[in-house]
Amino acid sequence: MNKICCKSCKSYIYSQVKLDKFQCLPCKLKKTPSVLKCTACRKSDGIMIRANGEDWIHYNCMMALKDLLHMEREQNIFKDLC
Numbered sequence: 001m002n003k004i005c006c007k008s009c010k011s012y013i014y015s016q017v018k019l020d021k022f023q024c025l026p027c028k029l030k031k032t033p034s035v036l037k038c039t040a041c042r043k044s045d046g047i048m049i050r051a052n053g054e055d056w057i058h059y060n061c062m063m064a065l066k067d068l069l070h071m072e073r074e075q076n077i078f079k080d081l082c
């Protein structure tokens with residue numbers, strides 16, 4: 001597994017995908033990850049991605065749920081992040 005660390009907020013995740021320069025979506029959009037709440041676990045911080053509209057979900061929560069949600073493949077999730 002590769003450690004992927006956001007260059008701005010220093011949150012990280014482990015993924016099969018290898019990214020050298022990664023910035024999480026909240027940082028990219030100039031949002032503070034700590035004010036966002038994960039739609040799955042209701043916690044803040046960590047690497048979040050957009051779920052639906054204005055909802056955010058942790059990358060890790062999403063990975064746990066993705067079969068349920070029929071989310072796109074992991075690579076596609078990172079597509080617009082780098």
Ligand SMILES: [Zn+2]
Pocket residue numbers: 006007008009010011023024025026027028033
């Ligand atoms: Zn970040």
Ligand SMILES: [Zn+2]
Pocket residue numbers: 038039040041042043057058061
């Ligand atoms: Zn979560």
